[in-house]
Amino acid sequence: MSNANQPVWHEPGIARDQRWAHHHLHGATLWLTGLSGSGKSTIADAIARELLDASVLAYVLDADNVRHGLNANLGFSDADRSENVRRVGEVARLFADTGIVAIVPIISPFAADRARVRVAHAGSGLDFVEIHVGTSLAECERRDTKGLYAKVRAGEMHGLSGVDAPYEAPTAPDLVVAGDGESVTESVRRIIDHLRELGVLGAVGN
Amino acid sequence: MSNANQPVWHEPGIARDQRWAHHHLHGATLWLTGLSGSGKSTIADAIARELLDASVLAYVLDADNVRHGLNANLGFSDADRSENVRRVGEVARLFADTGIVAIVPIISPFAADRARVRVAHAGSGLDFVEIHVGTSLAECERRDTKGLYAKVRAGEMHGLSGVDAPYEAPTAPDLVVAGDGESVTESVRRIIDHLRELGVLGAVGN
Structure with a gap:
């Protein structure tokens, strides 16, 4: 006997095109994957600043912050980390x-999880821009801004992607930034250029 | 030994106030709770239309549609229905x-689940407007737009809130609409008036 709450797709009363045109919007997802300490959050904030200045509506979906709310009931097993990425991708x-x-700064260490988010966006006709924040492990460890690398090397913590947990770097990202000592300013400039090519900035006449 | 991925709250680079002021925004959640067939989705779409006409950015977070994405891995046990409501509330x-x-049309039959969403919003300093779409069970069953009431009465389906599953009506909602045969137009007018009092429409000078 079936359940009366089986969801039936409800076609929105206001179509996406109509909303975007009326409010001069152009949605997209910028997915920033990379090691801990690679600069994802710094770059995310800098992109948000540039887009605000260009009057493009943007929001940083910080994966750590989402773990204080939507994903507060997830842990750090491989399954939970995958579910964490899936939910953030759906949001x-x-x-x-x-x-x-x-703008989504998130380690998202597994290629299959990132691919699933890309597929979900494509199925909705939405741009998904995978950006590899490619700061090397050696450089992340040298900076060690949160002290995590030292603690994991000392055996006081565990589960750090790229050290004692997997990190599957993207093989075909849309962009690679922050490699070879590229500055945040230059990384952001290249990302903004890419968004302009996609028409994200054009929607408001910038 | 602790996990290296324990989330640390990251203060957003762009504060909410700054984003709202720059884009002339005023966020809020309109939570439409009520029985199946009470008119939640119809009212949600009509509100979205009014807000579009007033150039207020809005989006209908349809609970059924979210079950095709973010909540596709949830079933219909009490626990899963609670988690469904929790996740939609967090989004x-x-x-x-x-x-x-x-704008969230969602049966959300349990008062405790709705209260939790309200508390989460209050903790973030955000308006949560609980609207009871109060069409009576008798009237919902008379309309039976999806044929669900007939099927449950015939024993072909189960789990319909208010019939063979609980529906805990709000005891202190911010608004009750659609009661005593109130028209959609009138319900929407009263909701929009309420939003004007909250300053949601004032943000764009309407």
Whole structure:
């Protein structure tokens, strides 16, 4: 006997195109994957600043912060980390559908999880821009801004992607930034150029 | 030994106030709770239309549609229905924080689940407007737009809130609409008036 709450797709009363045109929006997801300490959050904030200055509506979906709310009931097993990425990806898709540029700094160590988010966006006709924040492990460890690398090397912590847990670097990202000592300013400039090519900035006449 | 991925709260580089002021936004969550067939989705779409006409950015977070994405891995046990409501509430909170009016048509039969969403919004300093779409069970069953009531009465389906599953009506909602045969137009007018009092429409000078 079936359940009366089986979901039936409800076609939105306001189509995406209509909302985007009316509010001069162009949603997309910018997915920043990379090692801990690679600069994902710094770059995310700098992109958000540039987009604000250009009057493009954007929001940083910080994976750590989402773990204080939506994903507070997830742990750090491989399955939970995958579910964490899946949920953040689904929220980003809703944001992009609304017309927001969702900026997502998230280690997301597994290629299959990232691929699933890309497929979900493609199925909705939404841009998914995978950006590899490619700061090398050696450089991340040299900076060690949060002290995590030292603690893991000392055996006081565990589960750090790229050290004692997997990190599967993207093989075909849309962009690689922060490699070979590239500055945040230059990384952001190249990302903004890419968004301009996609029409994300053009929507407001910039 | 602790996990290296324990989330640390990252203060956003762009504060909510700054984003709202720059884009003339005023986020909030409109939570439409009520029985199946009570008119939640119809009212949600009509609100979205009014807000679009007023150039207020809004998005209908349809609970059925979210079950095709973010909540596709949830079933219909009491625990899963609670988690469904929790996740939709957390997404609405992120939308409201961005500056969007999140319009959420969702049966959400348990008062405790709705209270939790309200508390989460209050903790973030965000408006949560609980609207009881109060069409009576008798009237919902008379309309039976999806044929669910007939099927449950015939023993072909189960789990319909208010019939063979609980529906805990709000005891202190912010608004009750659609009661005593109130028209959709009138319900929407009263909701929009309420939003004007909250300052949601004032943000764009309407």
